[in-house]
Amino acid sequence: MILDGKCPTGPIEKSWDKHRFDLKLVNPANKRKYNIIMVGTGLAGGAAAASLGELGYNVQAFCYQDSPRRAHSIAAQGGINAAKNYPSDGDSILRLMYDTIKGGDFRAREADVWRLSQVSNNIIDQCVAQGVPFARDYAGYLDNRSFGGAQVSRTFYSRGLTGQQLLLGAYSALSRQIKAGTVQMYNRREMLDLVVVDGVARGITVRNMVTGEIESYAADAVCLATGGYVNVFYLSTNAKGCSVTANWKAAKKGAFFANPCYTQIHPTCIPQAGEYQSKLTLMSESLRNDGRIWAPKKKEDVSKLPADISDADRDYFLERKYPSYGNLAPRDISSRSAKEACDAGLGVGPGGRGVYLDFADSIKRLSEDTIRERYGNLFEMYEKITDENAYKRPMRIYPAPHYAMGGLWVDYNLMSNIPGLFVLGEANFSVHGANRLGASALMQGLSDGYFVIPYTIGGYLVTVKPGAVTTDHPEFKKSVVDVKATNNKYLSINGKKTVSEFHRELGKVMWNNVGMARSKESLNEAIKVIPQIRDEFWNNVKVTGSGTELNQQLENAGRVADFLEFGELLARDALHREESCGGHFRVEHQLPDGEAMRDDVNFSYVGAWEYKGNDKEPELHKEPLKFETIHLAVRSYK
Amino acid sequence: MSDHKTMTLTLIVWRQKNANDPGKFETYSAKNITEHHSFLEMLDCVNEDLILAGKEPIVFDHDCREGICGMCSQVVNGAPHGGQDRTTVCQLHMRKFKDGDTIYIEPWRARAFPIIKDLIVDRTALDTIIQAGGYTSCHTGGVPDGNAILIPKPIAEEATDAAECIGCGACVAGCPNGAAMLFTGAKVSQLALLPQGKAEAVARVKNMTKAMMECGFGNCTNHYECQAACPKGINVKFIARMNREFLKAQFA
Numbered sequence: 019m020i021l022d023g024k025c026p027t028g029p030i031e032k033s034w035d036k037h038r039f040d041l042k043l044v045n046p047a048n049k050r051k052y053n054i055i056m057v058g059t060g061l062a063g064g065a066a067a068a069s070l071g072e073l074g075y076n077v078q079a080f081c082y083q084d085s086p087r088r089a090h091s092i093a094a095q096g097g098i099n100a101a102k103n104y105p106s107d108g109d110s111i112l113r114l115m116y117d118t119i120k121g122g123d124f125r126a127r128e129a130d131v132w133r134l135s136q137v138s139n140n141i142i143d144q145c146v147a148q149g150v151p152f153a154r155d156y157a158g159y160l161d162n163r164s165f166g167g168a169q170v171s172r173t174f175y176s177r178g179l180t181g182q183q184l185l186l187g188a189y190s191a192l193s194r195q196i197k198a199g200t201v202q203m204y205n206r207r208e209m210l211d212l213v214v215v216d217g218v219a220r221g222i223t224v225r226n227m228v229t230g231e232i233e234s235y236a237a238d239a240v241c242l243a244t245g246g247y248v249n250v251f252y253l254s255t256n257a258k259g260c261s262v263t264a265n266w267k268a269a270k271k272g273a274f275f276a277n278p279c280y281t282q283i284h285p286t287c288i289p290q291a292g293e294y295q296s297k298l299t300l301m302s303e304s305l306r307n308d309g310r311i312w313a314p315k316k317k318e319d320v321s322k323l324p325a326d327i328s329d330a331d332r333d334y335f336l337e338r339k340y341p342s343y344g345n346l347a348p349r350d351i352s353s354r355s356a357k358e359a360c361d362a363g364l365g366v367g368p369g370g371r372g373v374y375l376d377f378a379d380s381i382k383r384l385s386e387d388t389i390r391e392r393y394g395n396l397f398e399m400y401e402k403i404t405d406e407n408a409y410k411r412p413m414r415i416y417p418a419p420h421y422a423m424g425g426l427w428v429d430y431n432l433m434s435n436i437p438g439l440f441v442l443g444e445a446n447f448s449v450h451g452a453n454r455l456g457a458s459a460l461m462q463g464l465s466d467g468y469f470v471i472p473y474t475i476g477g478y479l480v481t482v483k484p485g486a487v488t489t490d491h492p493e494f495k496k497s498v499v500d501v502k503a504t505n506n507k508y509l510s511i512n513g514k515k516t517v518s519e520f521h522r523e524l525g526k527v528m529w530n531n532v533g534m535a536r537s538k539e540s541l542n543e544a545i546k547v548i549p550q551i552r553d554e555f556w557n558n559v560k561v562t563g564s565g566t567e568l569n570q571q572l573e574n575a576g577r578v579a580d581f582l583e584f585g586e587l588l589a590r591d592a593l594h595r596e597e598s599c600g601g602h603f604r605v606e607h608q609l610p611d612g613e614a615m616r617d618d619v620n621f622s623y624v625g626a627w628e629y630k631g632n633d634k635e636p637e638l639h640k641e642p643l644k645f646e647t648i649h650l651a652v653r654s655y656k
Numbered sequence: 657m658s659d660h661k662t663m664t665l666t667l668i669v670w671r672q673k674n675a676n677d678p679g680k681f682e683t684y685s686a687k688n689i690t691e692h693h694s695f696l697e698m699l700d701c702v703n704e705d706l707i708l709a710g711k712e713p714i715v716f717d718h719d720c721r722e723g724i725c726g727m728c729s730q731v732v733n734g735a736p737h738g739g740q741d742r743t744t745v746c747q748l749h750m751r752k753f754k755d756g757d758t759i760y761i762e763p764w765r766a767r768a769f770p771i772i773k774d775l776i777v778d779r780t781a782l783d784t785i786i787q788a789g790g791y792t793s794c795h796t797g798g799v800p801d802g803n804a805i806l807i808p809k810p811i812a813e814e815a816t817d818a819a820e821c822i823g824c825g826a827c828v829a830g831c832p833n834g835a836a837m838l839f840t841g842a843k844v845s846q847l848a849l850l851p852q853g854k855a856e857a858v859a860r861v862k863n864m865t866k867a868m869m870e871c872g873f874g875n876c877t878n879h880y881e882c883q884a885a886c887p888k889g890i891n892v893k894f895i896a897r898m899n900r901e902f903l904k905a906q907f908a
């Protein structure tokens with residue numbers, strides 16, 4: 019099937035305004051008759067729930083943590099982009115759009131990216147009005163910093179806590195609506211199924227994580243804002259609870275999964291210290307504003323103290339290979355370069371998994387205090403984990419799975435191919451193409467939540483009669499029975515391996531075969547091994563306790579079971595995409611200098627997969643990509 | 657790297673099946689722990705052994721494991737988050753302990769935080785306080801340009817100091833009265849410092865303090881244990897500021 023993104027036509031500059039005008043409006047008096055389910059209350063879901071509640075809709079919002087304030091958006095450090103052009107350094111909406119399309123290696127839709135760039139400026143205004151304490155200069159004006167993949171300074175920030183501050187802004191707006199009664203908040207609930215009636219999304223089935231009860235909720239539209247899936251690699255910068263479960267359950271009910279192979283490996287994370295490790299910690303990309311990345315030139319130097327390696331014996335490899343972007347080269351390029359150095363035996367620290375991020379020059383140029391003011395909390399975090407003082411010796415960093423560009427397929431209105439199912443934030447595939455630029459995910463989450471869904475959902479709701487289906491419908495009952503049966507199955511296997519052991523095993527297969535460099539061979543290996551792990555899981559996992567109480571093993575079993583199915587789809591998508599683009603690097607497809615080689619003739623499309631049943635091959639649907647404003651070009655950061 | 661040296665520790669952990677169970681301490685042994693294990697990774701290891709032995713693992717709240725989500729909440733040897741300066745329990749590392757140590761692990765204990773199971777408590781009271789007024793009532797859209805509101809750097813910095821609160825509740829757990837003054841004071845102060853928050857300052861401080869009392873949090877008697885317990889170093893000066901705001905509100 020050829021998919022239609024339903025993008026507006028005509029001049030790009032007018033596309034969003036025109037589309038908004040064309041959308042039908044819901045009569046204000048009728049809004050309260052509509053129920054909307056919002057699964058996830060991070061930046062995307064929190065902003066959306068608050069804005070929809072404010073418009074007068076009835077919103078039921080869900081999250082798995084004990085409070086909406088804890089969604090993993092909270093962990094974003096570096097900043098959020100906007101085309102304000104406050105520094106007058108040549109920025110514009112068109113330039114932000116250009117950088118995003120190019121950064122994504124020409125695998126995103128132009129209309130969506132234009133809209134994102136256009137509303138980016140409203141986001142900053144909105145957050146300021148909420149009391150988000152962005153960094154300011156002494157005169158009181160908003161301050162900016164630079165991020166990878168851009169030559170202008172357009173990143174707004176709040177210390178190294180930007181995600182926290184933005185999320186708390188959205189959380190406060192959400193709290194106001196909860197108090198006003200327009201949003202009903204359900205904490206400690208995990209969505210375990212999507213309920214589809216006659217092809218239309220009508221509700222969800224969730225587990226109350228405190229009592230174990232399986233509950234049904236019906237609505238006129240269901241929104242998923244459930245974040246990214248890179249915990250499929252086990253070790254990642256995501257929170258422990260991040261999963262693909264909500265998205266995957268929707269996919270199993272017919273929603274297409276787009277570009278699952280576009281995953282981002284972040285270049286600057288703290289290297290793994292041991293086998294027991296449970297997660298990896300990011301060191302914000304903003305550090306690359308003032309830190310220089312290097313590896314020793316000679317193998318015999320790798321175990322020396324960094325201070326004992328002379329400047330002549332250091333390879334500042336990003337500055338050498340990409341002189342115009344230097345340490346601010348995009349993430350995919352920076353990660354691969356670091357991996358190359360380590361693969362060549364030039365890595366430092368345990369297992370040779372690390373390169374240096376060095377602040378000595380900046381400290382000399384700007385003073386230690388200035389560096390502390392800019393990145394103090396990051397240096398502190400680094401010291402807590404490694405016991406090393408990065409003011410005195412360079413940080414050790416290594417790439418780690420970080421972000422999912424892929425996600426459920428949505429059209430321009432953020433609606434999936436299932437009518438009534440909308441997908442927001444990292445959970446959808448829409449704007450980042452094959453690689454996301456730094457400081458653009460926060461922008462996307464808030465754009466989707468504050469400025470897109472409040473308009474586009476109305477265009478759908480006017481076509482449906484409110485309250486047409488209730489939880490009495492047999493599909494809801496069936497879903498509850500299915501969810502209970504699956505949970506009982508986990509509890510009854512009583513095998514010999516813990517859920518975490520399976521997750522680690524899957525993670526290793528994914529990292530080694532479907533990680534930073536992928537080949538036909540490695541991908542086929544993954545596609546062979548993952549079903550074996552899955553089979554063993556269903557015969558040999560051990561989950562203690564019962565389903566009718568708080569049971570973290572049971573929660574985790576469900577998430578890992580879904581990763582064990584989804585991981586295979588990710589590998590299949592990577593296998594089918596016979597090109598390299600952005601975060602998807604196929605070793606067979608590279609230019610003589612090792613750069614990614616895109617194939618625009620054969621692969622300039624969104625690949626959206628339809629689930630056909632376990633152990634059956636999924637079916638690929640394509641949405642061709644057209645580039646009318648930004649011309650297709652080889653991406654170069656040299 | 658001294659990856660080879662390992663430690664064995666004795667854990668004395670609060671176990672409680674549910675809100676109605678009286679609960680009791682149980683003793684466990686944590687083996688093969690290195691200095692690089694985080695405290696929660698140490699508990700993961702203990703749990704893996706328990707599961708394989710067919711026993712119920714210890715449940716505890718956690719998510720980001722990098723000190724920012726505020727989900728983790730354990731009293732370690734009598735101190736919320738383990739008592740290291742500006743450190744959440746998920747950031748606490750085992751290099752702070754010695755081979756052979758005995759470690760006591762308990763949940764937050766406060767009237768406003770009922771225990772759900774083992775080390776997990778119900779902190780929705782903190783959300784209730786924010787719902788009472790921890791926001792500016794701006795609508796989505798229809799706000800002025802970000803630079804139309806000038807905020808000098810020192811003010812922005814002080815507001816950020818207050819805004820760093822992660823809502824973990826350690827201040828409440830550390831307070832002999834179970835008060836939530838530091839948490840509430842931080843939010844009231846952040847918004848009172850900023851021009852955007854001034855319009856509603858009077859109603860905000862009244863409503864948030866009222867909600868705080870109604871949720872069963874105690875009174876502040878100036879012990880300052882909250883600041884000592886706070887993993888983000890939130891300063892008690894924000895309690896003083898809230899008190900001033902409260903006084904002002906009485907005359908407004």
Ligand SMILES: Cc1cc2nc3c(=O)[nH]c(=O)nc-3n(C[C@H](O)[C@H](O)[C@H](O)COP(=O)(O)OP(=O)(O)OC[C@H]3O[C@@H](n4cnc5c(N)ncnc54)[C@H](O)[C@@H]3O)c2cc1C
Nearest residue numbers: 058059060061062082091096097209245443444457459460
């Ligand atoms: C360490 C780190 C640093 C980052 N730094 C930056 C940065 O500086 N700039 C930038 O632009 N981006 C950054 N990013 C990326 C950005 O933070 C995320 O992409 C973005 O915040 C995702 O927002 P979201 O609302 O889509 O999802 P999340 O914030 O992850 O929210 C997901 C929500 O869904 C809920 N949920 C999930 N599954 C279920 C389920 N089954 N049932 C019920 N609820 C569920 C969760 O409870 C949560 O409320 C960073 C990411 C990480 C991990």
Ligand code: SF4
Nearest residue numbers: 821822824825827886
């Ligand atoms: S004030 Fe400190 S201790 Fe209290 S909730 Fe906030 S961060 Fe936690």
Ligand code: FES
Nearest residue numbers: 721724726728746
């Ligand atoms: S787990 Fe998030 S702060 Fe500790």
